[in-house]
Amino acid sequence: MILFNWFKKDKKNYPEFWQEYLACFESRSDKNYQKRYVVFDTETTGLDVRSDVILSVGAIAISGNSIIVNDYLEVFVQQDVFKTESVSIHGILKDGKEKKLTETQAIIRFLDFVKDSTLVGHHVRFDVNMVNAALQRMGLGKLKNHNMDTDIMYQKFKGLPEDQHSSLDELCQIFKIQKSDRHTAAGDAFITALIFLRLKNK
Template sequence: MNSILEKLSFYYKKKRLKNPNYGFLFEEPPENEYVVFDTETTGLNPKVDDILSIAAVKIKDNKILLNEKFNVIVKPDREINEDAIKIHGLRKKDLESGISIEEAVDRFVHFIGSRPLVGYYLEFDVAMINKYFKKLSGTTLPNKQIEVSALYYDYKIGLIPQGFVDLRFDSILKDLDIPTFGKHDALNDAIMTALIFLKLKNK
């Protein structure tokens, strides 16, 4: 935590914590460990849309720990538009066998611990998690956040200061010679984002 604003935000979130079971989030994070995550949702508005799935992978010492992956499907507590489900390749029966959003978020938070969070347009995914986590804890996630599109932008601008930087996910993958996995579900996107992060982190 470098800036004064980050420190103030951290302590403010800690002060608002109402559920001591989540106190571990405010502990010192393990060294050289990160969690890369992604959500699939019914839309792009955290205020009205719902989470359909959450997936994450851990990174430790520049290695993606696929044996410690997190991947859950959420059972909606209201009727979901069929088109919103199809976009993500999910079937209605997949969602019906899912777990509650409260259990999904609780399990996710225990999976990430105090590790820094990495993602592509991470602000949205964190906002979706916080929508439910705040109800469970009284506060929002205090974890450090690392946005891979910002890392990529800084990397490209360093090479071509006056150039246009294409920040689309597939364009970043192609430019960094990272293979595109078959379908864009939450787990595949999390793994591909982890590969982007590692490539940029080590440049």
């Protein structure tokens, strides 16, 4: 993959999309600003952040206590790295019918969508690290967004020890949430958004 010489200390030397992303985190003077959450999920070739890559990203926005169904993102990434064994999990074929973007194009779309929103996910650190690895390949810094993990939220809600984790399937069962489009990035993002709202309101 081509590496871009964008890693400069002077912000003026960053690409425009990265400058616009960083500008979102400058001090906000609008007191009526309502916090926006973006619940997201990635499907990947595997679980090794060093060698695996993103295949798709699904994200949906939450404002207040509502999922904004028309404020969503779903992108698929060209598979320069293809692992047959992972297809049975995510169902994404190398030459599937989905329109695929380059990794760089997909990350630019993601940054433009999330802006300064708080990122939410189930075991969100993995997804954040996968995006950060892609940003590193582009010669850029890491995500600046705050993030929240529905697994950790559930631990705190139930008073569970930090090493007692719950899967997304387990939380769906606990909160009686239908598992539609499970193991797709967009489907898992929507399921996680429903769980997040349940936990947020408690």
